Amino acid sequence: MSEVLEERAESIRMIRDSAGAVAPRGGDSKRVRGLRFVAPGFDKRVFAQMGEFGWIGLAVEEAAGGAGLGMSEAIALTEELAGGLAPEPLIPAMLSARLLAGADDQALLGPLLAGQQVVLTAWQERADTLAAPGNADAPRVFIPQAGGADVFLLPVREGAGLALYAVPAAGADAILEKTMDGGYFGTLRADLARGKRIAADIGAVLDDALDEAALMTAGAMVGLMERAFDMTLSYLKTRQQFGRIIGTFQSLQHRAADLKIHLSLTRAAVEAAAAALDGGAAGDARKAAVSKAKARAGESGLMVLRQCIQLHGGIGYTDEYDVGLYLRRGMVIANQFGSAALHRRRFMALAPEDAE
């Protein structure tokens, strides 16, 4: 392996190891269960810890106070954290950090990178989109873990540019809805007069940052799939019926083999996309790479998680058993930053066909 590749592999290993501080491999689900449906749905102290580890600024350039790492590291991190079901809104915070770095707003960026302030971006105006039209009056929807925000960022269309406003969360009109995994989505009707305009045109940065968030979400899906599948394999190797370990039944073995194939395909697609972005892919090629990964993650992700329930039988349908937590989290992130259908459509529109 070349020196550059080895350094990269080493930095990814370190990120994975460090994630264990929040989402230890083999750890139990006590912390995660305790946070379910208890506003704001996550632990602000853990969020602060994520800042201390440098995760929120992982992909922010060093000059702006970030770690200057790439997508290959970012997906390794989101994979590990999702494997431990961490409910903290790290990906939305990383998106906000990219915007604040783009806006060069150190006053907001500093505390966010340190994990002292939760800054969430209210960019979305409808379901299943990657476009931020920036209508000033439109309610902003599906803001993950909005109840814990200190500041909301709002892209607002002003002439040719997409301006960025920062609005304090305290006193804002935000309605929370419970999500399948015990967290919250917020709908924000923002009063821009209470906020501050911090950038004149954030459009290009937001475009890139949304793609990065989509890819990191695909990475999180890999983490859910991997851990739920591990759990399922252990079950197949211990559960007995008809006097035999059920993992000896060929129908179950073959199904497990198929799930492994989908897991490997998803990982390959996500890691290839991260490598493409880190290698400088731009424009349509960048978007196509992300869409290819997110389409796979959305589709194969839920398929694998559903099958993990099925392979567990009745116990998989109980709330007490952890495998269900993975399906419920999967339902929340599968369509976040674009459903499989949206990304298939976008891939077909943007990816050049091989010449034959």
Add this chain to the structure above:
Amino acid sequence: MIEARESQDLNRLEDEAFRLHVRQWIEGNYPAELRNPPKRLHWDENKPWYFKLAEKGWLCPGWPREFGGLGLSPAKQIIFTEEIERHGCARTNDHGIVMVGPLLINHGTREQQQFFLPKILSGEHIWCQGYSEPNAGSDLAALRTEAVLDGDHYVVNGQKIWTTLAMDANWCFLLVRTDKNAKKQEGISFLLVDMTSPGITVKPIINLEYHDEFCEVFFDNVRVPAANLVGTPNRGWDMAKALLSFERIYLGSPRLSAYAFSRLKQLAERMGVWEDAVFQDTYAKLRLDLEDLKSLYGVFVDKVRRGETLGPDVSMLKVFQTELFQRITDTMLEICGENAGLLDPMEGNRNLNPTGLYIQARPSTIYGGSNEIQRNIISKNVLALPG
């Protein structure tokens, strides 16, 4: 010991320069009428290409240079194969090149190497593989073709089946049982058999493509010199398994799916369904499956490139590739309408024969270890599920 005909060490070229070098030579030398042949070619058809490669010294890219190969690094071999596939070159009668050569280089005696290897390089010996039997298909180790020592000869009796292009071959590398009392994997040996020996009968099998690619081969008291045994008696199974592992990454290469997919678009345009929303949705899913297969293939190719040995997880590629190939051709049939029932719906357009491709896709999930066997391998050797 055998002169390499390619005088320069191609490993010294930069990857891209090497790729271009190979590409230009293939384009200048490959017979145009043999690009993307719809069927496996017989020796009579593909020997001009075999001899071109032999003459250039490029027949055996993976063999060490001292045995007359190109001695290419794993990374360069991948590029070489990619260029061969990209141009749609026919597979030659390559069992001598990919199976017998490596077998003898690793396990053969000096005499066996000196006798057989030059004759593969010259095209004098064309090999076939005597593995499967009527009652030893997926369960290959159950094979019963027997070889009994009689003085300095083995006497072989039994039957092989699915022997690819046996009618073209003058030599066969044969798995035989030499100890009936041992555990089934432990009584198997490797024999090299002259196909012109008395007592051998070859019967072609007509397959669903109406093609005679496979044969049955019968052995009736065939005398084989004991010196033609490779390696140690009763220790042939491990060598046979090692040779099969080569097949799995080859069978996982996206080339068949990619080829079929390119034809799917042509067919859809011709059938007037290209703009149809339902078709477009199916097409998009297949395309992403193909793209992700390429990503996963890349993971394994990178391992080969780094010189790592591939593990049993390479079976995943074979399963996904072959089933994707089938799904693409399933879609072809679906958009064909009643043309799906025609023997040659595109009237001799050799580059677009959907019903032919549909039939060709069928055995891909059976040969090279059926997909059911591949799933057994994944569940036992990758996922460690109990037996």
